[in-house]
Amino acid sequence: MRILLGATVAALVSGAALAAAAGAATPIVTGCPAGYSLFAVGTPPYQVPGFLDDPVNGGNGDGRVCAHALPDAVRDAFCANGRGGCLLEQEGLTLYEFTEDTNPASARAGG
Numbered sequence: 001m002r003i004l005l006g007a008t009v010a011a012l013v014s015g016a017a018l019a020a021a022a023g024a025a026t027p028i029v030t031g032c033p034a035g036y037s038l039f040a041v042g043t044p045p046y047q048v049p050g051f052l053d054d055p056v057n058g059g060n061g062d063g064r065v066c067a068h069a070l071p072d073a074v075r076d077a078f079c080a081n082g083r084g085g086c087l088l089e090q091e092g093l094t095l096y097e098f099t100e101d102t103n104p105a106s107a108r109a110g111g
Contacts, residue, residue: 031101032066038101039067045087048098059100067096 030038041049041063049067053059075095078085085095 030066033068033099036066036068036099038064039096039098041065045091045093046096046098048096052098052100060102062101064101066099066101068098070095070097 030036032038039046039049041053043049049065051057052065053061053063055061059065072094075085075088078095079089087093088095
């Protein structure tokens, strides 16, 4: 009985995860992947957005990138393991994952 119950719960969780993934369409207005928001290039102390947005590096030069805020625990773990993020931790700032706002669907939609 426990094996059947465990299999049923696993199937329900898997089904819910698939439904959530299917419903999380990429926003075509912002050009950002789902879960990311637009972020202004030049926001101190973040330097990565300017690098990503620069046309020399393959960016579109529009002054915006997409940013996904990571939990503070991730930022703190990066700092504790010598992988950066310590300045952000000291200042109480968020660690972001950045990507360029160049989703091809936004161009097709006129965004």
